[in-house]
Amino acid sequence: MAALTVALLGGESSGKTTLGQALTRQLNTLGIGATLVPEHLRDWCERAGRAPTALEQAGVADEQTRLIDQAASSGAQVVVADTTAMVVAAYSDRVFEDRSLHAPSLARQARYQLTLLMGLDMPWQADGLFRDSAAMRADIDAVLRRELQSAAIPFQTVYGSAQARLQHALRAVGSLLGRPLVAHDPLLEAGTGRWTCENCSDPECERRLFSGLLNARSG
Numbered sequence: 507m508a509a510l511t512v513a514l515l516g517g518e519s520s521g522k523t524t525l526g527q528a529l530t531r532q533l534n535t536l537g538i539g540a541t542l543v544p545e546h547l548r549d550w551c552e553r554a555g556r557a558p559t560a561l562e563q564a565g566v567a568d569e570q571t572r573l574i575d576q577a578a579s580s581g582a583q584v585v586v587a588d589t590t591a592m593v594v595a596a597y598s599d600r601v602f603e604d605r606s607l608h609a610p611s612l613a614r615q616a617r618y619q620l621t622l623l624m625g626l627d628m629p630w631q632a633d634g635l636f637r638d639s640a641a642m643r644a645d646i647d648a649v650l651r652r653e654l655q656s657a658a659i660p661f662q663t664v665y666g667s668a669q670a671r672l673q674h675a676l677r678a679v680g681s682l683l684g685r686p687l688v689a690h691d692p693l694l695e696a697g698t699g700r701w702t703c704e705n706c707s708d709p710e711c712e713r714r715l716f717s718g719l720l721n722a723r724s725g
Contacts, residue, residue: 516624517646625665
């Protein structure tokens with residue numbers, strides 16, 4: 507059986523790594539063999555002490571894809587990818603005005619069974635290394651949404667606390683695996699074991715969810 511690949515997308519300081527680690531850990535706790543593929547771009551920057559140049563972007567994107575493919579052939583049931591080539595393409599577009607990486611990155615993204623886009627409700631935090639700004643994070647989010655929508659690739663946006671994001675991801679993975687992964691989940695349809703919110707790339711649905719979170723915080 508082929509591995510189910512969960513692709514986590516988002517700009518800097520959007521919660522990809524936190525969710526990826528938590529989701530991988532919880533899936534393994536539930537007896538579902540899961541492996542986490544870390545963000546190659548961050549590893550590259552830490553080793554080089556700088557961000558990639560325009561000519562180095564394609565190599566970084568290709569290596570991210572290779573690592574995901576390698577994990578998918580390792581025998582794991584679920585592969586959790588802490589970013590994909592799409593994020594590298596989005597930065598290449600935003601920083602270097604180079605859109606040439608979008609087409610190959612979208613072709614790769616379309617092969618992944620589940621795409622989760624990190625919401626922008628988490629406070630932006632500098633890391634003292636390569637993060638730019640909350641504005642850059644928002645710009646990358648806009649590029650990712652534009653490209654996913656233009657290619658008709660379904661995605662779900664996750665919001666809320668770390669625990670809320672984990673539960674969202676578990677529901678989505680459970681729906682694809684055909685088994686509930688959140689105990690006593692009120693969002694499962696009674697008697698069906700199916701999550702009622704499986705198509706969260708609906709912008710109106712997402713707007714209502716985000717508005718509800720903001721209202722809850724201000725109340």
